[in-house]
Amino acid sequence: MFHTHWRITPMRAKIAAVASVIAIAASAPMALAGTTPNFVENFRLTDQERKAHELFYYADAPAIVLMATSLDSKEAKKSAQALQALKEKYADQGVVFYMISPVEGNQRAEAREMLASANVDVPVLLDERQLVAESLAFDRTGEALVINPKTGFTVAYAGPVSSEADLTSTIEALVAGEDVAPKMVEADYKEKLELPNYEPAKFSEISYTDDVAPILVDKCGACHAEGGIAPWELSSYEKVFGFAPMIREVIRTDRMPPYFPDPHIGNFENNDELTDEEARTIVHWIEAGSPRGEGPDPLLEADLEVQDWPLGEPDYIVEVDAFDIPATGILEYEYPVIENELEEGKWIRATHVRPGSMRGVHHVTSGYIQDYKKSAAVEEDSIEGKLPGGSVGSYTPGQNPQEFPAGVGTYLSPDGAYRFSMHYTTFGKEETDKTQVGLYFHDEEPEYIMRSSVIGDSNFEIPAGDDDYYVKSYLKFPADAEIYVLYPHAHYRGKHVELTMQKPDGTEEKLISLPRYDFNWQRDYNPVEPIQVPAGSRLIAEWWYDNSERNFANPDFTANVTPGDQTHEEMMYFRVNYRWLDEMVQNVTQHSETMMKDRLFASLDDSVDDMLQKEEIIGQRNVWLAKGFDKYDANDDGLLDRAEFQIAQKDRPADPRFGNREGVNEFGDIEEGAGKKDKPNADMTSLETKSTSGAGVQ
Template sequence: MEPGDKVENFRLLDQKGGSHELFYYDDQKALIFLVQGNGCPIVRHAAARFQELKDIYKDQEVEFFMINSNLQDNRLTIREEAKEYNYDLRILVDDSQIIGESLKLSRTGEVFIINPKNWSVAYIGAIDDRLTYENQKEKASKHFLKDAIDDLLKDRSVSVPRTESLGCLINFPNKAEKQLISYVDDVAPILVENCTVCHREGGVGPWVMSDHKMVKGFSLMMREVVRTKRMPPWHADPLIGEYSNDRSLNAEEVKTLVHWIEAGAKRGDGPDPLKQVKLSTSVWANEEELGPPDYVIEIPSTDVPATGVVDYKYQYVKNSVGKDIWVKATEIVPGDRQVLHHVITSFGPTETRGPRKGKLKFRERKGLRGYAPGINSNPFPDNSGTFLPADATFEFQMHYTPVGRATVDSTKMGIWVADEKPEHEIFSMIMLNPRIRIPAGAKEHKESVSRAVSKDSLLYSVLPHAHYRGKKMVVAAYYPDGRTEILLSVPNYDFNWQTSYDFQEPKFIPAGTTLIQHQWWDNSAQNKANPDPTIEVTWGDQSFEEMLFGAYMMRVLKEEEVPYYRNLVSKN
């Protein structure tokens, strides 16, 4: 990296699980980085002065970060090092090394400044002239970094943009192997596994990964969306919880994909695996296992324009089944997958009076599986089902995103009925806080909701929900024995993706547990999705209003099941 070099956007998690996108900080005057690496004495010395500078420039539109691209470090060991050496800074963890590589980082201990006005490097080198290997001056006589920051704050060009710095060399070993990555054996399998569910004919993705040529054409864009973690759409912290529907790429896969693209996205030999992706022909994914649905609920059609923003639409449909039933599965089939981004399904009795007339009663609503690309519609687990009364009303929250052509969406929901009352009743516990008030302009406003669970239960999945200003979420359990567990962390919430996080193994929630959902919103102009940063935002159905909402799919344990789960917990 040299002064004047342009930098590309990226998104990384910090050591504590916070998510940071470089280009988010375009309202700042300077972004200052110290290249961190565990075990490097130069870094440890530099860090103290770096943190002093951070305090000096507090409230001056300057952001300080560390960044770690070391092959041998990971978030947990970085967290340990930060604790031991009292680093009070966000350390961006470049676990796949692709960001450090593209920034051409070479040594830990080095500092650099990015100027957000033109996304170029304004300074790179040492903090000051105090440190040499195995030697330190009492006091620095030249303050390179500080002078450079002062230049930028005064809108001057940086007078000394380059100095030499000491530090430990960073090893980027896989760089040399870029040319050897095989499309057929290494890359295509990653795409088939993680992308083609959506990027296929009739899928929700805007383009089809039909063959090598198509992928090569989109490869630079693929590199961009992977660097910024827009794709694949999965927003949970990988260190917390395990989910059966996890569609994220791990660091190795990211590295393989990006390196292959950077080496020219070559085809190589062998048959193209993308040409062998099989498409199912039945309308209902459940059809193979369960046959056609017993009932189909047609959701009234919606005109979707070619462009613009379509607000969340709420469709209220009377249950037409005609009798009380036990539901073992539901599945939503979108009319037009390209425009229908998600459906959240609830049912219950409606208000008969007042301004909410015709809408579901807040406290009595229950959830059913909704729709979002990748949300599973499998039958409810463990021989369980949900009771659907004849007189219920369905609420479908529909979110459309125009794709450049006008269309009419006619979506439907299939219902599969259990022959007899299932062994367990599954229910969606709803958490919501309608008293939220999000101040105008706030970059990170937090509110919470909690609920005590009164019976020993299993928790299968969590779907946390906010609108355009949603920023992040954390779900935690406070167990009666005093333990606390973070069940889910979504550091980079994206309103476009309503993901139900399905636990690999259901979570045992003993009676007396309190579940807490914390949620943060970004109501500032920095949030590019924010419809209006100048107003206070409160609860409301529409996407320009906000929600603190979660649907928790659970069931109550039978008495004889409880000892097994208690045992599991005490073993841990």
């Protein structure tokens, strides 16, 4: 749901019109094997650099050229160079060029090697499921299609990329806005591409009972259940049959299931992604007409129903203050503070936030104030007095209950209070939210403390219309640690995010990549095995943003966008939950405080060289530092080191966006153990209030 007026423009109206044409055309018979389609259906694929590309994103382009290719032949290199020549001739006129390679497994390195050897920069879309190549009848290297988006993505040319005269005349006519009759050019192709999984004659043999329904139950049942967040239930074959065309579309566009990490980077729990084989099974079954076949209907027996408490009845339930959500309007954040009624300290091992209004609760974050009641029960110099506050749970659509690793916990003192950040959105109807938070406790005191820190940047400004704006920041870990949770967050313009660990010896390890970030589907990503972080390592977060008109989720592509808590603003944010290996409940360290004091410096150090150059000092809140750079450069080397930067911070002017800054860091986070009794005000939460542990905003 957008938080500002969504701008309807001629281009966006055109996109909507094209989408309706495609929706009608999608009901037409599908192309037979080896037959060039009359129009091209939408798809999304990832290229050799881990960037996602969607066909319909280019609805305003005069023409789109797709070419089939292998990755390791002379013919592939020759065809790629021919396509490159066309790109150099027409790219400035808005024509879009891609190669598509039907591959099996991760062949990005091979694609990069082929492009480098051919001196070509046309992206290679790697079709690992081969569903797109099948639908395009792309089975020969050098075979090209020219697509006309203005007429419903119809095919204006099909033939070899080597037929320069035919290709050129078609492209020039489309660029000129002329009507173009489809042109099919036959050729004797030298290299055939294998599509080993494309056997249409066998598609009707796929069993709904044995093959399709079990996949749907396993990968889709949690949301498409009675009372689930999905708009329809997986209740029967008939329901699936009715939604079959949509199911095929969301698989081809990689929108469903809503699990978006790159499958070749990291290994995470709760992986709902379809395997390549599962995706082909469902799509091929649908392309065969979704036959019912023999056997019982597994959906009738699956008993798909959302459980109130998937982890079982909680040990304790926190009742968040009820809130009346109006039908319309933009709502400020609510910050209810609820005193802990437990008479003894407890250690959390798991949490589950359950919204009362599934439509009105946008997200929930939380923290715990250890000394809220300031009684004599906890002495400041005691072990309990040194323990940081921590998150008591968070919620976003699709979020699972949060379980801590064995032996790790967050402490709740009997003198404390729960503090929540509630983000509500209106949806055209009044409704009252009564969110509950289920807490599950350790039976005994755990050994380790769960920590949470945020890699962030609040210095950027995304220019209007920029479709690939880049922001980078990092945290430098002063001690050995292991990471349990990765959580990236941006708003509607966030499109791609990666996290990399740079070790002290200079080697790098990619920890996670989301080729396509979707604001509406955010979640924690829990590595199957904790990520080991050696002391001195940097965790480098990189975000790419799309502030263009083509980004259909963009609330206002005419605005320069700065950081802020509302979704029409932006965030560069990446939370990690971890523990220090040398920190135990009986030995609380200052490692987190040391690391977080360096975060503003790191957010400016784009070159990641432990020095700040003058051109790296950007952002409205750093104008004073840019102007006084030479004054703070004590050794006149044209750089600011950490010591010089810290001295300069004494002159930092108050930031009106943060109000009372006590207990609040430069990103608007309430620090671990801040212990603020008073709830934060709106001015203090420029980048969305996180939690007392910096546990993250969803």
